[in-house]
Amino acid sequence: MKIIYSSHIGKFLDILKVSSVCIWTLIAFSCDFLDVVPDNVQTIEHAFSNSTEAEKYLFSCYSRLPSNASENGNVGFFGADEAWLPEDLDERVVNKDAWSIAKGYQNINRPYHSAWNSDRSANGYFIGLRLCNTFLENIQNESIVRDLELDRRSRWIGEALFLKAYYHYLLLRMYGPIPLIDKNIPVYASPEGVRVKRVPVDECVDYIAKLLDQAYEKLPASISRPTTELGRVTKTIALAAKAKLYLLAASPLFNGNSDYSNFRNKDGELLVNTEYDATKWERAVIAIRAAIDAAEEDGAKLFYFENTSQISMTDESITKMSIRNAICDPWNKEIVWGNSNSRADRIQQICMAALRDDYSYDAYFAQMAAPLKMVEKFYTKNGVPITEDKYLAQNYIQYETLRTATQDESINIQPNEQTARLHFDREPRFYADLAFDRSAWLMYDIPSKSDKEPYWVKCRLGELGAGVIQGRYSATGYFVKKLVNWESTFTQSSQRKVYPWPEIRLADLYLMYAEALNEWKNVPDDDVYYYIDEVRKRAGLKGVVESWTDYSTNPSKPTTKDGMREIIQRERCIELAFEGHRFWDLRRWKTANSELNQPIEGWDISQKEPRAYYQKRTLYMQEFIAPRDYLWPIPEKDLRVNTDLVQNPGWQ
Structure with a gap:
């Protein structure tokens, strides 16, 4: 069986494969995944003996990024309600880790998809942080890697700072308040020195944003050598990551969530600010706008398919190909x-x-x-929900x-x-x-x-x-x-x-911007409509206001903040469907407890005749327990090792 890869992936992936093998020789573990630096001095000295070896170590830092194209690595594929699997699933093809979360089997003894300790299909982000810190400690010392030019050194530092920020962000998204791993803890630290505690969410956000700002100053504006470097981070990517960070911080999960009023460290420190702060939406608006401007300046635009094949296509088919290829066309302008x-x-x-x-x-x-x-x-052909379409609902x-x-x-x-x-x-x-x-x-x-x-x-x-x-x-x-x-x-x-x-693709940023603007303003305006309408236009639909005015039984819905919120959330569900975003959106919106307590249904696939086949059957009744299931549990054994850590609410 032959597999074709895009030529742009090239050298970067080859080095990543080699570097991933080297990770375990570069890391010495103790009883706690947070507590030590690699202590094999000869190995570290070799890793930074010259620029070629140092670059391999940098790519090892990249290697802990989430495997979101993987059926097992992307928890969003099967961890919520977007997709379901056969009950007689052959786990040699797809394992059941993320699906077990969707079925309500998450636990504290050995959590599914546990990025805290790199278990059950999850990449270890704390391992990534340790790699980044080791890289920065060495590469920031100009007496080390003497053959490395200043501009490349500066760029590599920017890349490592970005990755350090992004791994913190991914942990924040999963666990809420987390320990901040600014520096690696040395092997000679006292027992008390390795017992790090969790930091309040707002402080985590500020710390990650600061790292992203530092990275931005050192990163290139764009990739100048696409045949070998596509996938490495740029200024635009740093801005887009900051936009996602601030959107998460402004969303209901971490902005005014009274469910966390007793979520505290052992010293009584409150870990999530339960007072709603509208300025967080303003901060998100500014960050997302900056990311969109940078992306468009760098040539990003929504993907539109041009039929250069020998297949005859109608305009409607070309529209559908635009939608499909926005994901599947390698390195297209929307990405x-x-x-x-x-x-x-x-x-x-x-x-x-x-x-x-x-x-x-x-x-x-x-x-x-x-x-x-x-x-x-999905909408009707008129661009409104099937229950609202005044011509088709019946x-x-x-x-x-x-x-x-x-x-x-x-x-x-x-x-x-x-x-x-x-x-x-x-x-x-x-x-x-x-x-x-x-x-x-x-x-x-x-x-x-x-x-x-x-x-x-x-x-x-x-x-x-x-x-x-x-x-x-x-x-x-x-x-x-x-x-x-x-x-x-x-x-x-x-x-x-x-x-x-x-x-990250441009359509995601557009919908993020519409969401943040809508939450920040008292009533939606033309800017809110513009960015969601751009996404709808590529999908072959009219704008929100026109569609709801002409076809909906609730024509005033787009004119209110609450109505637009519902529209924007549904638009994200449709436009980003099956990419893994819904899993995280339902959590940050605090709507998972309603969406994930519904039955999973399908047709009766055991039937041959159409009238029998097209009968609804329930495959599973999902159960989502709030507020417990909004955050991952910290593995119980890690709480025993580090007694300064507190468990997430509902998992005690």
């Missing part, structure tokens, strides 16, 4: 930060359905299944009702075939992101060379798309098309076009 250390390879297999009978069983798994609740989130009351597709609907649904009413008259993102029984799936290798005769998904009992191998099928009847590069193939000689994971 503000592509993570070269995490490449979308196996996740394509896990999303892919059987479209041809010559597909290899080892090339596709079809396991990433969208629940019905996510299907319902059609969706009994959306299991069958309808036969016409020839005019062939770019979305197979003509003369029956499928659920829920699948008709939906927005382009619905058809771009999802596939379902009798839906179209456009790929580069379609024999017809026309979008009017694409591949058709057929997944009722006994059909090709239903799967024949245990645990390799869609549990709900829906497939995630969005993450599959349309140029990949899945036959015996399959060639997957692998792309770097889009860690």
Whole structure:
């Protein structure tokens, strides 16, 4: 099986592979993951003996970035309610760590996806911090690595400062108040010296922002050598990370959250400020605006697909390809930060359905299944929720009702075939992101060379798309098309076009800005509408005000802060669907306790006839316990080692 990688990933990834192997030889562990520096002096001296070796160590610092393109590394894929897996899942393909969080199995003895101690599919961010600190301690000393020019030294320091800030941010997002690892604790420290305590959230935010500001001054404005350096951080990426930090700090989880009124260190210090502070939204607005300006100045723009293929496409298909390729087209202009250390390879297999009978069983798994609740989130073709559309809402009351597709609907649904009413008259993102029984799936290798005769998904009992191998099928009847590069193939000689994971893209920043502006202002204005409307325009929809005025049963909804908040949150859910953002958004908005206490539902995939197949069935009843489940538990054994640490609320 051949895998095609983008040529831009090149040397950077090769060095990362070597560097990752070296990490464990560079780190000496004691009983606590927070307490020591690497003490193998000969190894450290070799690592900083010249600029070539020092650069390898820098790439080791990068190696702890989250594996967000990985089905196991991105907790957002299966940790919330965006996607579900088969109960007879073969864990050799996808393990159940993140999914166990979605099913309410998180625990304090050995937490799932524990970045605190690099366990159960999680990268160890404290390990990353130790690597960054060791790198900075050596590279900031100009008597070390004597062959390193000043400009490169300055840039490397900026990169390490950024990574140090970002690992702190990732820990903050997961655990709330965290210890700040400004310097590595030496091996000769006293027992008291290694018992670090947690720092209040506001202080954590200020510390991370300061590091990002320091990094910004030293980072390049853009990548000048794209063949070897794409994925390394720039000034724009530092600004975008700061924007995400301030948005998190302004959001309800950490801004005026009364649930944490008794969340204190053992000395009585309050760890989350429970007083709402509106100025945090203003700070977020300024930071996000700076990130957008820098990104656009560097050439970033929303991705629009240009059809240079031999396949004939309608305008609607081109719109859908714009949506899909904003993710899958390597290094396109919308990607503000592509993570070269995490490449979308196996996740394509896990999303892919059987479209041809010559597909290899080892090339596709079809396991990433969208629940019905996510299907319902997408708008109608009029750009409003299915329950609000004054022309179409009645059609969706009994959306299991069958309808036969016409020839005019062939770019979305197979003509003369029956499928659920829920699948008709939906927005382009619905058809771009999802596939379902009798839906179209456009790929580069379609024999017809026309979008009017694409591949058709057929997944009722006994059909090709239903799967024949245990645990390799869609549990709900829906497939995630969005993450599959349309140029990949899945036959015996399959060639997957692998792309770097889009860690931050411009559409995300636009929606962040609309959210922060809406929260900061008393009522939404043209700036709020503009940035959400730009995203909707690329998706083939009219602007918010026009859509709600013309089509919604609640036309005044966009004119109020509360109404726009609901619209913006739904827009993020749709635009960023299946990328892992929803998991974190539901937490920072404090809406997870309502969204994740609902049933996971799908179609009755065990049926052959359409009327039997299109019956709702409950796969699982989720349970989210608030406020406990908003933050990760610190592993119990680490609390016993460091008695100055306190556990997160609800996990005691």
